[in-house]
Amino acid sequence: xxxxxxxxxxxxxxxxxxxxxxxxxxxxxxxxxxxxxxxxxxxxxxxxxxxxxxxxxxxxxxxxxxxxxxxxxxxxxxxxxxxxxxxxxxxxxxxxxxxxxxxxxxxxxxxxxxxxxxxxxxxxxxxxxxxxxxxxxxxxxxxxxxxxxxxxxxxxxxxxxxxxxxxxxxxxxxx
Numbered sequence: 001x002x003x004x005x006x007x008x009x010x011x012x013x014x015x016x017x018x019x020x021x022x023x024x025x026x027x028x029x030x031x032x033x034x035x036x037x038x039x040x041x042x043x044x045x046x047x048x049x050x051x052x053x054x055x056x057x058x059x060x061x062x063x064x065x066x067x068x069x070x071x072x073x074x075x076x077x078x079x080x081x082x083x084x085x086x087x088x089x090x091x092x093x094x095x096x097x098x099x100x101x102x103x104x105x106x107x108x109x110x111x112x113x114x115x116x117x118x119x120x121x122x123x124x125x126x127x128x129x130x131x132x133x134x135x136x137x138x139x140x141x142x143x144x145x146x147x148x149x150x151x152x153x154x155x156x157x158x159x160x161x162x163x164x165x166x167x168x169x170x171x172x173x174x175x
Contacts, residue, residue, distance in 0.1 A: 059171040066170055070132040073167025081161045082168050085153070091172040100151065106130050106173045122148030135169065136162045 055063065055075060064071055082091075088100035095102040101117040111126045111134075112119040123146050128134050138145050139162055141155040156162050 055171070062170050062174050063167055066132050066167065069163050070136075070166045070170070073163045073165075075164070075167050075171050077161075078164035078166070078168025079172070081156070081165050082172075085165075088151075088153075091169070093175075103169065103173050106135070107132075107170060120146070120148060120150040122146040122150075132166050132170070135166050139165060 053076070059075065063073070063075065066073075085100075088098050090096055090098060090102045091104060092102070093104045095104060097114075097117050101114045101119075107130055109130050111128050111130060112123040126146055139153070139156050142149050142151040142153055144155075156165065
């Protein structure tokens with residue numbers, strides 16, 4: 001059941017990354033479009049707080065180092081939302097560049113400065129250092145931040161999703 005849910009979440013993320021929304025009526029595990037109206041599942045879903053693993057002391061410290069509201073982001077939810085980004089990005093130390101650069105060490109790194117990655121001229125022309133607010137603006141709409149960027153991601157419209165992704169990235173890309 002968990003594997004099916006994760007597969008569905010990943011597929012939904014891929015569709016969302018392409019600017020498409022999944023058909024939630026037919027894509028949720030255990031449901032179909034032919035279910036009788038008013039049917040309910042036998043067991044209620046567990047709340048995210050009840051199922052989320054506890055953060056390590058190190059990850060709590062990393063999260064606390066972020067400015068508000070990112071310092072209260074839901075790391076596990078951010079990881080789920082970030083699944084749509086994994087088509088193009090890795091986050092592990094020494095991980096490969098894919099369509100987009102590996103994001104290890106992102107916080108505090110000058111924009112378009114990861115060695116070995118061919119950035120667009122639009123991004124090379126920028127001068128900021130990646131921090132929570134720049135990442136938030138970037139994942140809202142990369143083409144608005146750097147017109148001419150080669151990043152085709154349509155952006156995340158939900159501010160809570162962005163907050164959670166920033167929290168996840170801080171813990172996933174930092175020592």
